[in-house]
Amino acid sequence: MSSSALELTITLVCILAQFISRSSAATSDANESVAMTVQKIFSDxxxxxxVIDAAPAELAKISYPSGVVANGGNELTPTQVKDQPQIEWSAEADSYYTLFMVDPDAPRRTEPKFRSVCHWFVGNIPGSNIDDGDHRIAFAGSGPPQGSGLHRYAFLIYKQNGKIDLSDAPRTSNRSRNHRLNFQHKDYVKKYGLTDLVAGNFYQAQYDEYVSTLHAQLSSEKSN
Known part of the structure; x- marks a missing residue:
């Protein structure tokens, strides 16, 4: 290689290295900005x-069949969120995840003696395919009592260290209150080594006429 060609090659390598460095710095700044935004939403x-000690890495996309989305504490109605939502996050296809949905404000935010109420608990989710996970506590919509004000409903998605044995975890149908009250999701996080809260989101809801229907549904199966 001639000296001029060598100099050109070195120059191009230097330019490329500077571009990569600047791109990495920009990406790092963007990631830091997103993290700060998510932290602020959950803290505010x-x-x-x-519910949690630190913010998730990203906001999950929570979309309901009614057409509404849960996003950072926006207010939705129990009627709008009565059906199981679709949840999207940056899932790795070859990894497993656990999903919790909890209400920390039962029976009301100023007196949360049932903290938390579990509305959904699914483990061993392959990638983002929630339907293929192990549904331990079946999905139930929001049922804040009349006059209890706004309740927060948080979705928390943890990455698992491989597939886990959930045989001793509670199993509850969508027609039962069993195992839902005073549900401590952190106990399961510790038990199963769920160290990475990779995604999450939440909304708020207060009583509407659908709540009576939900409460009747959850009382239709006898307690264990």
């Missing part, structure tokens, strides 16, 4: 520290 609504 006191989901931190009432």
């Amino acid at each position: 609504h006191e989901v931190i520290p009432d």
